[in-house]
Amino acid sequence: MNEFQNNEERLATWADRTLKQLPARPAPATLAPRVLTLIARQAASPWYRKPWMNWPRHLQILSVLLFSGLMAAVYAFLLPQLDAVGPAVNADQWTQPVSTTFGVLGTLGNAAVAVLRNTQGWVLASVLGVIATLYFGCIGLGAACWRIASNSR
């Protein structure tokens, strides 16, 4: 075993022995009252305000049955009505927002290409420079705000 490994092991032993001697940090006096108050508030709140996992068992079962019934009703009544309108019309209805979005994006893309083709290089470089300056300005401002907020705690 070389000297470096010996030193590393001695350092590890020292660190372990020193750190293991540290006693627990006492919790703030506010912690236990905070927890107990929250639990009391949670217990006093009605079942429907609690997470589903904490609902009474019979209500959990009832809610699952109701939800299943609702889904069955949707399947039984809504889907046949959509089929009656016709599959082609349905497909158009569902895809219309998507095709509109692609249409808008395509138009914007074409406009951007036209602008780039008809703009002088230095103008483009200046615009990109302004955008970069604003972007890094935002990061700098964010960093300053974060540091002020961190120091005030």
Added chain:
Amino acid sequence: MSDPAPFETFVLNYQDMVFSTAVRLLSNEAEAEDVAQEAFLRAWNHWENLAGSPTAGGWLKTVTRNLCLNHLERYRSRWKMFTDLSREDEDGEARELEFAAPDTLDQTLLTQDQRRLIETAIQKLPKDQRVALVLYHFEDMDYADIAKHLGVSLGKIKTDIFRAREALQKKLQPARESVGV
């Protein structure tokens, strides 16, 4: 639900352990208190299984540790650059820390001032080094487990822990000499 009286005793018995784990991992007392509160609320939601269980303390410690790691992952990674900057700025500040009375004979080896110095030094370590060091020495996790939990390589964990120990050694030379190494 259950009777809250035994749970109150449970909170009082374990609050120091939970808070210590959280504050050492997060290096922030307000955030540590929030995490400790969340850990106890989870314990309350599982109280039917935990009440009287000999593994309740271990369960609570694991939940606290995982909450801290999630918290660090969620809230700190995007601000890594800024927190590291501010941490460097805080190097000169000495924070007042409190400690519970030592419960074993071994703990008398370190004086109150030395304990304060060590805790402060841990808090001032860079986040990656601090978390790895705390998980190894306080949470008794091995290198591979830490690497898996943090999603980084084994080599990085070993380097971080080594550097953290070195940094502690440099900052605590007087304390080190007084404990005889």
